[in-house]
Amino acid sequence: xxxxxxxxxxxxxxxxxxxxxxxxxxxxxxxxxxxxxxxxxxxxxxxxxxxxxxxxxxxxxxxxxxxxxxxxxxxxxxxxxxxxxxxxxxxxxxxxxxxxxxxxxxxxxxxxxxxxxxxxxxxxxxxxxxxxxxxxxxxxxxxxxxxxxxxxxxxxxxxxxxxxxxxxxxxxxxxxxxxxxxxxx
Amino acid sequence: xxxxxxxxxxxxxxxxxxxxxxxxxxxxxxxxxxxxxxxxxxxxxxxxxxxxxxxxxxxxxxxxxxxxxxxxxxxxxxxxxxxxxxxxxxxxxxxxxxxxxxxxxxxxxxxxxxxxxxxxxxxxxxxxx
Numbered sequence: 001x002x003x004x005x006x007x008x009x010x011x012x013x014x015x016x017x018x019x020x021x022x023x024x025x026x027x028x029x030x031x032x033x034x035x036x037x038x039x040x041x042x043x044x045x046x047x048x049x050x051x052x053x054x055x056x057x058x059x060x061x062x063x064x065x066x067x068x069x070x071x072x073x074x075x076x077x078x079x080x081x082x083x084x085x086x087x088x089x090x091x092x093x094x095x096x097x098x099x100x101x102x103x104x105x106x107x108x109x110x111x112x113x114x115x116x117x118x119x120x121x122x123x124x125x126x127x128x129x130x131x132x133x134x135x136x137x138x139x140x141x142x143x144x145x146x147x148x149x150x151x152x153x154x155x156x157x158x159x160x161x162x163x164x165x166x167x168x169x170x171x172x173x174x175x176x177x178x179x180x181x182x183x184x185x
Numbered sequence: 186x187x188x189x190x191x192x193x194x195x196x197x198x199x200x201x202x203x204x205x206x207x208x209x210x211x212x213x214x215x216x217x218x219x220x221x222x223x224x225x226x227x228x229x230x231x232x233x234x235x236x237x238x239x240x241x242x243x244x245x246x247x248x249x250x251x252x253x254x255x256x257x258x259x260x261x262x263x264x265x266x267x268x269x270x271x272x273x274x275x276x277x278x279x280x281x282x283x284x285x286x287x288x289x290x291x292x293x294x295x296x297x298x299x300x301x302x303x304x305x306x307x308x309x310x311x312x313x314x
Contacts, residue, residue, distance in 0.1 A: 062221060063221070066219075066221050069217075069219070070217050073213050073214075073216055073217040074217065076209075076213045077210060077213050077214065077217075080206060080209075080210055083206075086203055087203070087206040087210075088201030088202055088203045088205075088206050089201055089202060089205045089206040089209060090198060090199060090200070090201050090202070090205075091197075091198055091202075091205070091242070091245060091266070091269075091306060092198065092303060092306045092307050092310060093201075094205050094206075094209055094238075095265070095269050095272075095299050095300075095302045095303035095306055096299075096300070096303045097209050097213075098209070098212075098238070098269065098272060098273065098276070098295075098299040099272070099295075099296050099297075099298075099299035099300040099302075099303060100296075101212060101213060101216055101276070102272065102275070102276045102279070102292050102293075102295040102296040102299060103292075103293075103296040104216070105216060105219075105276070105279065105280065105292050106279070106289055106292035106293045106295075106296055108219070108225065109225065109284050109288055109289050109292065110289055112225065112284055113284060113286075113289075116284075
């Protein structure tokens with residue numbers, strides 16, 4: 001079974017992805033419970049949870065592609081191990097291996113791009129508008145400002161996400177998971 | 186019956202090389218060390234290894250070229266080695282292009298060129314017997 005199908009099944013079976021960011025998710029969840037009537041805070045916490053979960057799914061997808069790629073190349077090294085400490089190779093054999101290595105890399109790039117442009121890393125959270133009183137706009141806690149026109153803050157992205165200039169969206173910005181950079185635009 | 190030149194070319198192709206194996210292991214190792222960044226960046230040593238592999242095939246081609254034979258398989262061997270060099274150049278280019286669509290196209294082309302070279306070398310090797 002291809003890793004992408006395996007990953008899809010795992011995610012279907014356990015929609016709440018277990019990651020090292022679990023503690024952070026709990027923290028945000030608790031904040032939402034602590035202030036159930038503060039609707040902006042609750043909305044922020046809810047979005048933040050969504051954001052972290054989306055980040056985890058994306059990260060898992062990219063990590064799985066990388067693991068698969070390293071395993072493919074490790075198999076090539078295992079091939080050599082059969083020939084002892086000082087392996088030798090003919091030109092015909094090396095041509096076959098060169099083909100395999102190029103193919104592995106090509107498949108890896110396609111897998112990573114499938115993660116980036118597919119549902120795993122699709123931008124699920126729109127940027128947040130800045131808050132604050134006139135003249136002193138700030139971003140909500142846990143988010144970072146994207147540069148705006150002049151000194152103004154245009155939008156805010158969740159921490160760790162990249163502010164990406166994206167011409168085809170309203171506001172001109174999109175927030176992409178840091179691990180994938182601005183390729184989700 | 187193959188002539189002496191054909192036998193010499195066949196011997197060159199059939200003699201396994203430790204340095205060639207070392208280079209391929211180095212390449213597999215370097216490619217495995219690709220970073221999980223935006224460009225899946227590989228270590229700089231990858232490119233020098235690919236370059237060394239290209240030099241190996243070029244030298245092999247020069248050795249084959251200097252051998253006199255009436256066998257038409259010599260031409261096939263030279264063609265395959267040139268194709269193999271082109272495949273390595275494509276691999277190098279594809280690696281420099283990161284994770285772009287161009288990279289995928291170049292890497293796939295490199296894969297096909299190397300596979301084609303492998304088949305042609307094997308065919309020519311049989312014809313040299």
